Amino acid sequence: MGPVSAPGSRQRVPGQARKYALVVDDDDASLRTFERLLSKHPVELLLAKTPSEALGLVSMLDPTPQPIVGFLDVLIPGMDGPRFVHALRTMPAFGGAPIVLVSALSGTALDAKALEWGASGIIQKARGLIHVDQEFTGWLERIG
Known part of the structure; x- marks a missing residue:
């Protein structure tokens, strides 16, 4: 069993709407890195190592639309x-x-596939942590 965080497990500012970031990666080092990068943002992190864990976490959320963004590893068992x-x-x-x-x-083939699958975009780890951090920040700003 990997690091799974239940909704509401992080403190938030009273009166502020909850925003969530779902991170799914089977690699412990990547998951810790993404957790470190995202922890500086005012979001509740939902961390999972498998798709089934991630779906379980999301199913615990209020069913009304939430400000949420998902960051998913492409190559996950x-x-x-x-x-x-x-x-x-x-x-x-x-x-x-x-x-x-x-x-x-x-x-570009992977970028096209991601959009075909219904994803909103893709972040390439190979471009480095600074780029990944900037991409995370950009996507979090889009959800308000």
Whole structure:
């Protein structure tokens, strides 16, 4: 069992709407890095190592639309990218929310595939942590 965080596990500012960031990565080092980068933002982190853990966490959220963004590793065991994105899209919390794929792979073919699958965009790990951090910040700003 990997690091899974339940909704509401982080403190938030009273009176401020909850915003969530779902991070799914089977690599412990990547998950810790993403947690460190995102922890400086006013969001509640939902961390999972598998698609099934992630879907379980999302199912615990209030079913009304939430300010949420998902960051998903492309190459994750248990469910391929298209099925995982589709499964999230069918959940009320993620109907129109941004789903961003994160990958060590690169190339325009992967970018096109991500959009075809229903993802909102892709972040390439190979561009470095500063770029990944800037991308995270940009996507978090889009959800308010």
